[in-house]
Amino acid sequence: MDYHCCPECGLHHIQQRKTAQTVGQVLGAVGGIAVGMLFPFFGNKLPIPKLPQQVYQYITFAKTGSLVGGEIGMVIDEHLLNNCVCMACGHEFKQRRYWD
């Protein structure tokens, strides 16, 4: 069901919650850094100090991880959690898709 107003009181004061998405992004970023540390460092040949390159690699992994984690979290939000709340009556309900 796609609601653009509250199914309880019919008002449009709906706020979307992205709980699992936010959690997924954070966990994904942390997981990405962990994976980045496990991976062999592959930038050794360049005549640049090693540390900034390593940091850059971690950031790249963290970014990818947070993207993937956010996607997974979005699915959890949509299917498992009440991801919308009515600001007028406090009714919580599920919304299949986010809208911005």
Ligand SMILES: [Zn+2]
């Ligand atoms: Zn309501």
